[in-house]
Amino acid sequence: MTKAIIFILTIVFIWGCTKEIDIEIPGYKEQIVIDGSIETGMPPIVLISKSKDIFSPTNLDAFLNGFVSGATVIISNGFISDTLDEICSDNLPPGTEEIAANLLGIPVSELATNKLCAYTSFNSDIWGEVGKTYQLTVQFDGKEYQATTEIKPTTALDDLYWKPEDNLTNYGFSWAKLSDPAGQYDAYRWQVKRINTGLDGQPIDPIFTPTFNPVFDDDFFDGLTFDFFYENPMVWNDPNVPDEYKGFYALGDTVVVKLSKMDRTTFEFLEKKYNQIYSAGNPFSTPINIPTNFSNGALGIWAGYSPWYDTLICQP
Amino acid sequence: MKFIFVFFFLSLFVLSGQSQSNQTLSGYVSDAKTGETVIGAKITINELKLGTTTNNYGFYSLTAKKGSYTITFSAAGKESLTKSIEFTKDTTISVELSAQTTQLGEVTINGKQGDNVNSAKIGQIELEVEKIKTLPAFMGEVDVIKTIQLLPGVSSVSEGGQGFYVRGGGPDQNLVLLDEGVVYNAAHLFGFFSVFNVDAVKSVNLIKGGIPANFGGRLSSVLEVNMNEGNYKKFKVKGGIGAIASRLTIEGPLKKDKGSFIISGRRTYIDLIMKAAIPDSSPFAGSGYYFYDMNLKLNYRLSEKDRIFLSGYYGKDLFFFRSKEDDFGVDMPWGNGIAALRWNHLFSNKLFMNLTSTFSDYQFSFGSKQDEFSISLMSGVRDVGAKVDFSYFPSTRHKLKWGLDYIYHTFNPSSVSAETEDVVFDTGEAQKLYSHETAAYILDEFDLNEKIKINAGLRYSAFAHVGPFTRYIKGDISTPDTSNSYNKGDLIKFYNGLEPRISGRWLLSDNSSIKAGYTYNYQYVHLTSLSAVSLPTDIWYPTTDKAKPQKGWQGSVGYFHNFMNNTYEASVEIYYKGMKNLIEFKEGALPGDNLNDNTDNLLVFGDGWAYGIEFFFKKALGDFTGWVGYTWSKTERKFPDLNNGDVFPAKYDRRHDLTVVGSYKLNDRWTFGASFIYATGNTLTLPTSWYVQEQALLFNYGARNSTRLAPYHRLDLSATLYDKGYKTKTDPGTGEEIKVPKRVRSNWSFSVYNVYNRANPFFVYVDNDGDFLNGDFKISVKQVTLFPIIPSVTWNFEF
Known part of the structure; x- marks a missing residue:
């Protein structure tokens, strides 16, 4: 149905004419946004910010000023709990600048001039473990927000391969074979990055990027084994890649695939998130407010992931 | 069961008991030129100042003293x-009435003078089809639904929204009937055109207030469209060639004055225009859209007392999109099929019966294929039904009507299949839902005295949701999902209720009256819509064990006044409508399939209400005719699971709605038309704030329907140029010039849509563009407008 709607939308956009208008949108209220995640073998990372009025300035300063410091953040796995450390961008441990910049999506040069704080733990006893449930508690401005997530067991791919498209011998999608475990709920997220080195000797993709429609659950294929493909999301905005090759991996690319499992709540958050992103401006969909697993009116998600990594060398 | 017993008892009583003191005059009224029966013709006994009108089959019955x-x-x-007449015994008189003018489609005198004041009907408007043809038409396609939307209390959601909205009710709350067959989707091309081809339409009747007891199943209105029967006397061909569509109608006698047929077809050629515009080398070659529809009607007079009618409609819209580059293709057809077989029988000159069997089908499907992956989706509803209606005319001041109605519904809310080259995905079995809907009614229209006329009725309706069916009960973290299965024919849930209806007229003087009406309705089928705009993707869903029937009541009071010997008609009506068990999708619902789920698990239920005042001023007679309508209204909803349980305006809540419609006959050749509409903007929900998660910009939406679009207004103009209608010849005998009627008649219809090129909002959306890091990131609100000024021309012909 969504595809049908998107199709109709395409026709309407082709047909109609569009102009920017002034309109009053009443009802803004500021809310806390908590963006937290924990992966197998990794420390929890939590970013806290505030939502902005739809017509507020949207420059980099406004974005950076939205982050919150001074919150108390506590994680518990049912056995032990730990208060997370606040690490701010103007006082980062040496060697972590690149990681922090990638996490925040800003240039390294902006780190020192802005105080952007994240919350994490150096206590490896509380780091992510498969099968454990983690509760996060955030206290800020006299209010407390809580959420719980579980790290699900990993599922490995049976196969990962590259296949050139018809008429394009040097370009193709990444293909995979997946055997979904039968009789249980499984939800997946597909992220990729190319690790071929660029002219600067660094991997060309610094961070993992989600593909188009990167999350899926096994409603349709519980217990089945099947092949599927994903596109290369990194080249859509790359001016050096001609249009006819966009979406493909090139012969010789080395791609790391990160296939993460997650619980149902996290999946529902991500599913609605991507639906909102893809239906932006679509009048034929209901307004999608993305659900949260936090209590007390906070936005965002506390997500547990169990990633499985594989490397694909794009050779026929 | 009690009701059925009373029903048959009543039928037998009426059949056996005939009054001896009065005599009855009955018969049919038909058109002298075509032989078609005339609906709503008035028959008056001048000495008694009493009268009646013909029913939908042209039949009348009057009983009076000798x-x-x-x-x-x-x-x-x-x-x-x-x-x-010497009225000494029961008499049958069938008459043929000649057309008033010889001009194509021109009408100057309204035979229903005084109805505005005199009839007991409240909130009822009959449109003159020939009049509709002189009004401006979008792209030259004359449209019944577009004209209805110019009446007070009726509106469209927006340009391009399909369906119409009556007194604050939803688009599914209108019972649209074509020759008594239910039309589930009355729109082509997202509402730009209706499914009614005016060349095949005989009458249009909209009931938005006091709905009589013979109609049921919808809360807000009844739109009754009757098809032409076809010419009983000679073969005729008429048609029109327009900018984007052409139509052709052929009609004629099956046997002269005994039976007739009409077949009418219409097709757009947008696809051919697109084919010419998109070269074969284009990556989108092969994409296009068209719709077509066909109407067919046969009727035959088996005897003086028996007539049969067979009506059919079939129409389809088809979108197809191809992208060679992506090896991607989409086919999206949807459409209705309707058939009705009717038998009229006169048991006596006072008792008329109509027996109807109907079939109605609406299907939507979507199929796409990309590389090796293909997915298809279907949804639809199919009805098979029968009904019987008896009309009994015991006296001139008294009409009785009763009947039974039954429909077997089969719903397919949404079924999906998906496959790759090797693997067929488990999308579950297509979940169909089956139900029986039945009703019995009785209504009585009578004159209490000279001043007061009452139309009182009672309808009993019942609905049974039956198997096969699987109810999925969604668990939560602590409880697993479970299901209950029902076998074929198992009763899953039964609903029933009484629906009282009453309307009355109090005549204040010869030219003014007060009318009031009360109606209570049950509605067992629902249209669920995900979008801000009504689309063919909307899903029809029945009442189930979980989705309860909608219930609604409406009270209305009006003052009606005619001026200058019925040349001008005016009315003011106020109404209040209450609605229960309305249906919406849950916030953020994404219905895609029925696998291990039921669509109604995604629905939420709530209440609604609407109230308003409507002013209507009409010039009914003369060369200049038209009307001004103004409505002030409010319609709100309250759902415990939406908008935090707070009241919110319906998406088609409109505070002000003004329409001005005029038609001016300059002379025998030129007629001009104009229509203007102004309406408060629709409501919608837009994001009030933004935030960032994993470097993605996300929106948070505010209160439901809290933002209002700019007002909608538009002026359309039209001009119709008729041919002379005759040729001048010299009489070889006398040498004088004589006028000989032309065998082929034609006219040119010119229309300009949106004369002053108003950019009306189709929808608005929040757009974000640019990049934080580049400093060019921007959030803006954008409006999409569909139609600028559009001139069009259509050539109509008839021979």
Whole structure:
């Protein structure tokens, strides 16, 4: 149905004419946004910010000023709990600048001039473990927000391969074979990055990027084994890649695939998130407010992931 | 069961008991030129100042005391006919009325003068089809639904929204009937055109207030469209060639004055235009859209007492999109099929029966294929039904009607299949839902005295949701999902209720009256819509064990006044409507399939109400005719699971709605038309704030429907140029010039849509563009407008 709607939308956009208008949108209220995640073998990372009025300035300063410091953040796995450390961008441990910049999506040069704080733990006893449930508690401005997530067991791919498209011998999608475990709920997220080195000797993709429609659950294929493909999301905005090759991996690319499992709540958050992103401006969909697993009116998600990594060398 | 017993008892009583003191005059009124029966013709006993009107089949029955009377037969656009009769025994008089003018489609005198004040109908408007043809038409396609939307209390959601909205009710709350068959989707091309081809339409009747008890199943209105029967006397061809569509109608006698047929077809050629515009080398070659529809009607008079009618409609819209580059293709067809077989029988000159069997089908499907992956989706509803209606005319001041109605519904809310080259994905079995809907009614229209006329009725309706069916009960973290399965024919849930209806007229003087009406309705089928705009993707869903029937009541009171010998008609009506068990999708619902789930698990239920005041001023007679309508209204909803349980405006809540419609006959050749509409903007939900998660910009939406679009207004103009209608010849005998009527008649219809090129909002959306890091990131609100000024021309012909 969504595809049908998107199709109709395409026709309407082709047909109609569009102009920017002034309109009053009443009802803004500021809310806390908590963006937290924990992966197998990794420390929890939590970013806290505030939502902005739809017509507020949207420059980099406004974005950076939205982050919150001074919150108390506590994680518990049912056995032990730990208060997370606040690490701010103007006082980062040496060697972590690149990681922090990638996490925040800003240039390294902006780190020192802005105080952007994240919350994490150096206590490896509380780091992510498969099968454990983690509760996060955030206290800020006299209010407390809580959420719980579980790290699900990993599922490995049976196969990962590259296949050139018809008429394009040097370009193709990444293909995979997946055997979904039968009789249980499984939800997946597909992220990729190319690790071929660029002219600067660094991997060309610094961070993992989600593909188009990167999350899926096994409603349709519980217990089945099947092949599927994903596109290369990194080249859509790359001016050096001609249009006819966009979406493909090139012969010789080395791609790391990160296939993460997650619980149902996290999946529902991500599913609605991507639906909102893809239906932006679509009048034929209901307004999608993305659900949260936090209590007390906070936005965002506390997500547990169990990633499985594989490397694909794009050779026929 | 009690009701059925009473029903049959009543039928037998009426059949056996005939009054001896009065005599009955009955018969049919038909058109002299075509032989078609005339609906709503007025038959008046002048001496008694009593009268009646013909029913949908052109039949009338009048009962009065013995005497000598003059009887006048009149109808819209027809010459009146007066007959003197000695009324000493039951008499049958069938008459043919001649058209008032010889001009194509032109009407100057309304045969329903005084109805505005005199009838007991409240909130009821009959449109003159020939009049509709002189009004401006979008892209030259004359449209019944577009004209209805110019009436007070009726609106469209927006340009391009399909369906119409009556007194704050939803688009599914209108019972749209084509020759008694239910039309589930009355729109082509997202509402830009309706499914009704005016060349095949005989009458249009909209009931937005006091709905009589013979109609049921919807809360807000009844739109009754009757098809032409076809010419009983000779073969005729008529048609039109327009900018984007053409139509052709052929009609004629099956046997002269005994039976007739009409077949009418219409097709757009947008696809051919697109084919010419998109070269074969284009990556989108092969994409396009068109719609077509066909109407067919046969009827035959088996005897003086028996007539049969077979009506059919079939129409389809088809979108197809191809992208060679992506090896991607989409086919999206949808459409209705309707058939009705009817038998009219006169048990006596006072008792008329109509037996109807109907079939109605609406299907939507979507199929796409990309590389090796293909997915298809289907949804639809299919009805098979039968109904019987009896009309009994015991006296001139008294009409009785009763009947039974039954429909077997099969719903397919949404079924999906998906496969790759090797693997067929488990999308579950297509979940169909089956139900029986039935009703029995009785209504009585009578004159309490000279001043007061009452139309009172009672309808009993019942609905049974039956198997096979699987109810999925969604668990939560602590409880697993479970299901209950039902076998074929198992009763899953039964609903029933009484629906009282009453309306009345109190005549204050010869030219003014007060009318009031109360109606209570049950509605067992629902249209669920995900979008801000109504689309063919909307899903029809029945009442189930979980989705309860909608219930609604409406009270209305109006003052009606005619001026200057019925040349001007005016009315003011106020109404209040309450609605229960309305249906919406849950916030953020994404219905895609029925696998291990039921669509109604995604629905939420709530209440609604609407109130308003409508002003209507009409010039009904003369060269200049038209109306001004103004409505002030409010319609709100309250759902415990939406908008935090707070009241919110319906998406089609409109505070002000003004329409001005005019038609001016300059001379025998030129007629001009104009329509203007102004309406408060629709409501919608837009994001009030933004935030960032994993470097993605996300929106948070505010209160439901809290933002209002800019007002909608538009002026359309039209001009129709008729041919002379005759040729001048020299009489070889006398040498004088004589006028010989033309065998082929034609006219040119010119229309300009949106004369002053108003950019009306189709929808608005929040757009974000640019990048934080580049400093060019921007959030803006954008409006999409569909139609600028559009001129069009259509050539219509008839021979």
